[in-house]
Amino acid sequence: MAKNKKTTRRDFLYTATYTIGAVGLGATIWPFIDQMNPDKSVQALATTEVDVSTVEPGNSITVLWRGKPVFLKRRTQEEINEARAVNLKELKDPQKDEERVKEGKDEWLVMLGVCTHLGCVPLSNKGDYKGGWFCPCHGSHYDVSGRIRKGPAPVNMEIPKYEFVDNNTIKIG
Amino acid sequence: MSDHEYQPTSKAGKWFNDRLPLLSLVSHLKDYPTPKNLNYWWTFGGILTFCLLTQIITGIVLAMHYVAHADLAFGSVEHIMRDVNYGWLIRYIHSNGASMFFLAVYIHIFRSLFYGSYKSPREIIWIIGILIYLLMMAAAFMGYVLPWGQMSFWGATVITNLFSAIPLVGESITTWLWGAYSVDNPTLNRFFSLHYLIPFLILGLVVLHIWALHVPGNNNPVGIDIQKPSKDTVPFHPYITIKDIFALLVFMIIFAGFVFFAPNVLGHSDNYIPANPMVTPAHIVPEWYLLPFYAILRSVPDKLGGVILMFSAIFILFILPWLDTSKVRSAVFRPIYRQFFWILVLDILVLGYVGAMPAEGIYLVLARVGTIYYFLHFLVILPVVGYLEKTDPLPINISDAVMSGSSNLSIAKKDEKKV
Numbered sequence: 125m126a127k128n129k130k131t132t133r134r135d136f137l138y139t140a141t142y143t144i145g146a147v148g149l150g151a152t153i154w155p156f157i158d159q160m161n162p163d164k165s166v167q168a169l170a171t172t173e174v175d176v177s178t179v180e181p182g183n184s185i186t187v188l189w190r191g192k193p194v195f196l197k198r199r200t201q202e203e204i205n206e207a208r209a210v211n212l213k214e215l216k217d218p219q220k221d222e223e224r225v226k227e228g229k230d231e232w233l234v235m236l237g238v239c240t241h242l243g244c245v246p247l248s249n250k251g252d253y254k255g256g257w258f259c260p261c262h263g264s265h266y267d268v269s270g271r272i273r274k275g276p277a278p279v280n281m282e283i284p285k286y287e288f289v290d291n292n293t294i295k296i297g
Numbered sequence: 298m299s300d301h302e303y304q305p306t307s308k309a310g311k312w313f314n315d316r317l318p319l320l321s322l323v324s325h326l327k328d329y330p331t332p333k334n335l336n337y338w339w340t341f342g343g344i345l346t347f348c349l350l351t352q353i354i355t356g357i358v359l360a361m362h363y364v365a366h367a368d369l370a371f372g373s374v375e376h377i378m379r380d381v382n383y384g385w386l387i388r389y390i391h392s393n394g395a396s397m398f399f400l401a402v403y404i405h406i407f408r409s410l411f412y413g414s415y416k417s418p419r420e421i422i423w424i425i426g427i428l429i430y431l432l433m434m435a436a437a438f439m440g441y442v443l444p445w446g447q448m449s450f451w452g453a454t455v456i457t458n459l460f461s462a463i464p465l466v467g468e469s470i471t472t473w474l475w476g477a478y479s480v481d482n483p484t485l486n487r488f489f490s491l492h493y494l495i496p497f498l499i500l501g502l503v504v505l506h507i508w509a510l511h512v513p514g515n516n517n518p519v520g521i522d523i524q525k526p527s528k529d530t531v532p533f534h535p536y537i538t539i540k541d542i543f544a545l546l547v548f549m550i551i552f553a554g555f556v557f558f559a560p561n562v563l564g565h566s567d568n569y570i571p572a573n574p575m576v577t578p579a580h581i582v583p584e585w586y587l588l589p590f591y592a593i594l595r596s597v598p599d600k601l602g603g604v605i606l607m608f609s610a611i612f613i614l615f616i617l618p619w620l621d622t623s624k625v626r627s628a629v630f631r632p633i634y635r636q637f638f639w640i641l642v643l644d645i646l647v648l649g650y651v652g653a654m655p656a657e658g659i660y661l662v663l664a665r666v667g668t669i670y671y672f673l674h675f676l677v678i679l680p681v682v683g684y685l686e687k688t689d690p691l692p693i694n695i696s697d698a699v700m701s702g703s704s705n706l707s708i709a710k711k712d713e714k715k716v
C-alpha cells in the first residue's frame with residue numbers, strides 16, 4: 125500500500141466487519157466443538173469410595189474410577205524401604221516415594237493403573253523392578269512406587285486426588 | 298477433457314443435456330483417451346472404487362442392526378452374526394472388505410511409486426490420493442472400535458492416547474476426543490457417527506481424484522507423455538472397462554476366498570472378548586494394514602518422538618513429488634531408482650512384520666533400522682539418485698515402445714542384439 129494513502133471510512137468498515145464476523149464465527153463454532161467435551165453427567169460420576177479393610181499387606185486391589193483402573197496397593201515395610209532407597213538421579217521423572225503417598229499412610233500407594241505412554245493397564249509384580257509393574261503394550265517398567273524406570277513412558281504413573289474418609293475407606297476423586 | 302463437443306442424438310436427450318450436461322459427462326468418460334500400453338497394475342483404480350462402494354453398501358446394512366452403545370454394541374454384532382438373515386455374510390464382507398480395500402490401495406500406491414505417477418503434472422492427483430489414504434485409515438480405525446471387543450477398546454485407547462503426547466494441550470485433546478476421562482460410551486457413539494461419515498468424504502475426494510486425473514490423462518508404464526494427434530491412445534470404453542472388469546473378477550475371487558473360507562484370519566481373536574477397561578490383552582496389535590506405522594511408533598524410546606515420527610512417515614508422502622528430482626517418470630528407465638524401489642518395498646514389509654512382533658530384542662533393532670531406512674529413502678536417496686542417475690533412453694512415443702514388444706525399450710534393444 126502506498127505510504128501516503130489515507131485510511132478511509134471504507135477501510136474502517138472492512139476491518140470492523142471482518143472482526144465482528146470472525147468473533148461471530150468463533151462463537152458459532154465453539155458449541156460444536158465443546159459438545160464433545162465430558163458433560164456434567166460424566167463429571168458428576170467423578171468420585172468413588174473404596175473399602176480397603178480386607179486388603180492384606182503386600183496385596184493390592186483394583187477399582188474402576190472415571191472409566192480407568194485405580195491400583196490401591198498396601199505395601200510391606202520392605203517394599204517401602206526399597207522404594208525410598210532409590211537414588212533419585214537414576215529416575216527418568218525424579219520424584220520421592222514420600223511425595224507419592226499420604227504422610228502417615230505410607231503403606232498405601234493409590235495410583236491410576238494407566239501406563240503414561242499410551243494408556244494400557246500395566247501388570248503388577250511383573251517387569252524388572254521387584255513389586256513393580258510392567259506394561260505389555262510397548263514395554264514400560266515401573267518400580268514399586270509406580271515410577272517409570274525403563275521404556276517409552278515419559279512420566280510416573282499418576283496419583284489421583286484421594287483422601288482417607290476413615291482408616292478403612294478411601295475416597296478417590 | 299474430450300476433444301469433441303458431444304451432441305445427444307435424441308431430441309429428449311438434447312433437451313436434457315442442454316440443461317444438465319450429464320450425457321456429455323458420460324460420453325467423456327466413455328471416450329476418455331487412455332494410453333494403449335496400460336498394464337494390470339492400472340486396474341486397481343477401478344478395484345478401489347468397487348471396494349469403496351462395497352463398504353458403503355454393506356456398512357449401511359450393518360448400521361440397520363448395529364447399536365452404538367457400550368453396553369449393547371458387542372451383543373448387537375453377535376446378533377448380526379447369529380440372528381440377522383445373512384448378517385454373518387454382510388459383516389464378513391465388510392470386515393474383510395476393509396482389508397481388501399487396503400490391499401488394493403497399497404498396490405495402487407506402489408504402482409504410482411514405480412511408474413512415477415506422482416510427478417508433474419499429476420501432483421494434485423497424488424496429494425488427493427494421500428488424503429484418501431489418511432481418511433481410509435481413520436475410517437478403518439473407527440470401524441474396528443465399533444464391535445467393542447478387547448482389541449477395539451485397547452486399540453482405541455492406544456491410538457487416542459497418541460494425541461496426549463502433544464505438549465501442553467495433549468491431555469485436553471484426548472479428553473475432548475473421548476468425551477469422558479477414558480475411552481467410553483461417548484467415544485463409541487461419536488466414532489460410529491464419524492465412521493458413517495468418512496466414507497462419503499472419501500467418495501467426494503474420489504470424484505476430485507478422477508477429475509484431476511482427467512486433466513492430464515493417465516500416466517503409463519513407459520511414463521512419457523501422450524503425443525497428440527497420435528495412435529498412442531484407445532478409448533476408455535470398451536478397452537479399459539473390459540480389462541478392469543477382468544481384473545476385478547480375479548480380485549473378487551480372492552475376496553470371496555477370505556469371506557467364505559478364512560473370514561477371521563486377518564482379524565484378532567481377542568476382539569471376540571467383550572471390552573474390559575480393567576485388563577489390557579497381553580499382546581495388542583493393530584490391523585495388518587497399520588503395522589508398518591505401528592513399528593515406526595514403537596521404534597522410538599520416547600513418547601513424543603515416536604508419535605512425531607509416525608505421523609511424519611505419512612505426511613512425508615505429501616511432498617514426495619518435490620523430493621524426487623528425476624525428470625524421468627517410469628522406473629523402467631531408471632536402473633538405480635528401480636533397485637531402491639524394491640528395497641523400499643522390502644523395508645515396508647519388514648516394518649509390517651516387526652510391527653506384529655513384541656517390541657524387544659532383534660525386532661526392536663529391525664524396527665529401528667527399517668525406520669531409519671524409510672526416511673533415508675525419501676529424504677536422501679530420492680533427491681540424490683535423481684541427480685546422479687544415468688537414465689536409459691526413452692522411447693520416442695508410446696506406440697514405438699509397444700511395437701518394440703516390450704515396455705522397456707532398452708531391454709527390447711538388448712534382446713534384438715542377441716538375436
Ligand code: HEM
Pocket residue numbers: 349352353354355356357358359360363374388391392395398433436437438439440441442443444492493495496497499564
Ligand atoms: C471407507 C470405507 C469403510 C471402511 C474401511 C470400514 C471399515 C470397518 C471395519 C474395519 C469395521 C470392523 C469390522 C469388524 O471387525 O467387525 C467396521 C465396522 C462397521 N462399519 Fe464400516 N467401514 C467403511 C464404511 C462404512 C459405512 C459407509 C458404514 C455405514 C454406516 C459402515 C458401518 C459399519 C458398522 C455399523 C460397523 C460395526 C459392525 C461390525 O463390526 O461388523 N462402515 N467398518
Ligand code: FES
Pocket residue numbers: 239240241242243244259260261262263264275276277
Ligand atoms: S502403553 Fe504402556 S508402554 Fe505403551
